[in-house]
Amino acid sequence: MDWADELAASVVGPQVVNDSKTPSGTVHVGSLRGPVILDVIARALRARGTATTLLYGIDDLDPMDAQALLTPDAVEHEMGRPLAHVPDQAGDCHASYARHHAQTFIDTFAGLGIRPDRYYWMSELYAAGEVDPYIRIALDRAEAVRAIYQRVAKVQHPSDWHPIQVVCESCGRIGTTIVTRWDGQRIYYECRPDFVSWARGCGHAGWVEPFGGRAKLGWNLEWAAQWSIFGVTIEPCGKDLATAGGSRDRADAIAHEIFEREPPLNVPYEFLNIGGRKMSTSKGLGVAAHEIARVVPPEQLRLLFLRPRPQTAIEFDPIGSDAIPRLFDEFDRLADATAGRPVRGELPAGHESVFRYSLLDPAADVAAIAAAFRPAFGHLALLRQIPGVDIDARLEAEKGAPLTALELATVRERTAAADAWLETFAPDRSRIVVRRDALPDEAAGLDAGQRAWLGRLATAAAATPPPASGDAWQALIFSTATEVGLAPGQAFAALYLAFLGRPNGPRAGWLLASLEPAFVLERLRIAAGPPTLEESA
RNA sequence: GGGCCGGUAGCUCAACGGCAGAGCAACUGACUCUUAAUCAGUUGGUUGGGGGUUCGAAUCCCCCCCGGCUCACCA
Incomplete structure (x- = not known):
């Protein structure tokens, strides 16, 4: 684990590690790399004794812009409204669409052993007035903000453009409003029907005080404001944001020049590719998170994400390949090495850390877990296809001693994963089929x-x-x-x-x-x- | 068009200025109650191409080719 331990060694003083996400829809596997990196950084810092706070923000005041995720009759009314104000489409007792989807990824994170010290909700921060000082600065210095957009991103906003959007008092939309004036206390906004293509504003216009949640900073400014509010020192971001002139560059410049604060250390990371292509469930190329989760248990998924350096794209092609068995084998090899058992082949630099950070529980007894018996995934997949095999008995015989509770749990987890793998991704050569119709x-x-x-x-x-x-x-x-x-x-x-x-x-x-x-x-x-x-x- | 990453054995990758390596696959052999297991071994390379720096380059610099992602409207 060169990269996280090196990063941890390169900083001094207490650290605040942060990331945030818009709760707009389902989470696919690739999008879990960021949270894993975030968590590993925090663990590496703590391993060195660095006081570390891990934060995760939920940008739930962002506008609803994905109509595919709304029920058909809700599209007209809900598009463009803050996610925190859109009703939960699933109707399963969440207070809002944002709460529903945020809960999904909070649960997903927890399942991966990622437990931030605090989840913060931007809708609550705005409502509590925590963002108000930054709103005031941004409005006072709107001209400087426009200059930054022009210089850094080559985006030329109109001379009356202000870096803020209002929740329309008439229709409740935020994605359709534009602010053109600021008198030091109130802003003048219009809710335009044709401001964006994906939502239709109601045409309302008026003056309003932009504080206490009635308005929201533009995204790049909100990002920089989060850094100031929480004193963020390290924040990874995906390469889509880290591109030249992209969001991160703009937020960095805004932090420097508008909020006058050093931006956090950036840790840009690449994505997860499936067969050389970006995961995209809509294109039928990717694999939904829950689908992978059936086949790859959390610790192996953590390993997949944390082993390569963040800037390296991960090529993972589980379909019809032995990529998943190999992932298990690599995990087991690291366990063997950690337990002091002989291991074939080379080990990655800092392999002890790789194994330790792969485990779900940061406080786990690494030595005990490493020493535990684990059936090889490929072997288990084979055993599952042989009729009449008592898996537990067979594995006990292989181990030469009764299985511990931990080992039994691992066997259960892997058995389920092997079954799912045989059902979904396994290549034909890994499947046993009796040729009943005729002599082969x-x-x-x-x-x-x-x-x-x-x-x-x-x-x-x-x-x-x-x-x-x-x-x-x-x-x-x-x-x-x-x-x-x-x-x-x-x-x-x-x-x-x-x-x-x-x-x-x-x-x-x-x-x-x-x-x-x-x-x-x-x-x-x-x-x-x-x-x-x-x-x- | 801008940015980032990558191109090393059939596949997945390591080595990141000091003899190009591992896992898997393949092949050979061993194992007389199992054989996709286990053990031993073998094969496999002009490190995408071309220049440059260096005693020495997969590694650093420049140019090109290829692949991919990403940004360029908003978040």
């Missing part, structure tokens, strides 16, 4: 010895009593193979080819025991082919 073409390559043995097995299995259990089948496989002088490896390969169309597979005895005896016998005979001259003689 791949079985054409069986040699005479294998065919003869398959016939022998069919004959033996047809005797009474037929094998009923995996053990019985297993014994029969070995005894008949020995009788005809066929190497067990050849025998098993023949069975797999005949039933699965591949040269390997899961425990054959148990596989056969799980199928109907009549089908098994028929397939064995077909695979054996017509009797040879010797046999019929």
Whole structure:
């Protein structure tokens, strides 16, 4: 963990780490990288003994601008209104649309072990008058703000433009209003029908005092105001904001020149790409957060996000690949290294930190967790497909001791993840499918010895009593193979080819025991082919 | 058009001025109650291209090519 520990080592004095988000809709997996980075920075600081406060803001006074997320009859009325004032579309007891969606990501964060010291709501900050001093400064210095937009972002606002928007007293919209005058106490605004394309203002105009939540700073100024209000010293942001002339540059300039304060240390971070493309559920390319969460438990998801340096784009392509099993394997390897077990291959720099920061609980007993037994994900996925396997017993045998409560919980978590993986992302080669319709073409390559043995097995299995259990089948496989002088490896390969169309597979005895005896016998005979001259003689 | 990131073995990546490496995959071998397991081994490279700096460059500088994201209206 070079990057977070290095960052923590580079700052002096108490730190306030902050981020904020507009609660406009669902959270996709890629958008969780920021919160994980935020949390890891805070943990790295605390690990060095640096007094650290972790804050997370909810920009719930931002206007509603995504009509796809509204019920059809609500679009006309709600678009452009502050999210905090839009009713909860889900109707599940949240006070507002903003509360509903904010709760979703607060829960998601908590599930990832991210627990800010405080969540603050901008609607409450405005209502409490905390932003009022900055509103006054911004209005007094509107001309300087316009100059910053011109210089930094090359955006030329009209000479009467002011960096603030009013909640229209008539229609309640905030996204449609423009302020053109400031007399030192009140502002003059218009709610324009054609100000933005996504919402229609009501045409109201008038003078209003911009304090106490009746108006809201423009986004770049609000960002800078948050830094001043909370004394923020470190704030990561995604590369969409960190671009030259982008929001972060503007907010930095505003902090410097308007609010006269040093902006926080920036930690720009790249996004998560799926197969080289940005995650986007609307384009059908990405994978929704809850879909990934079914397959990748929180600690592995943290690892995925925190292992690379923030500025490096993460290529994660779980669909039809072994990316997810590999992620588990990497986690287990780090655990092994942390526990002092021998590990193959190279370890990343600061691997102890990587593992520690991957854990959900910052106060966890790292040594105990690292030492715990974990089934390899790929192995578990295989076991789940073999009929009649007692997973717990099998894993206990592998461990050589009873599983602890922690280990059992891990097994449960991974079992669920493996099932979900097999159901969704797993490549075909990881799936076991009994080819019931016909003898697989791949079985054409069986040699005479294998065919003869398959016939022998069919004959033996047809005797009474037929094998009923995996053990019985297993014994029969070995005894008949020995009788005809066929190497067990050849025998098993023949069975797999005949039933699965591949040269390997899961425990054959148990596989056969799980199928109907009549089908098994028929397939064995077909695979054996017509009797040879010797046999019929 | 501006910005950022990346291009290293089939795949995913490490090394960040000092002998180009690992995992997985592939291949070979071992293991006579399992075989997608385990163990041992092998193969695999003009580090996207071209210049430059240096005793020495995957690494630093310049130019180009390719891929991607992002911004350029608002938040």
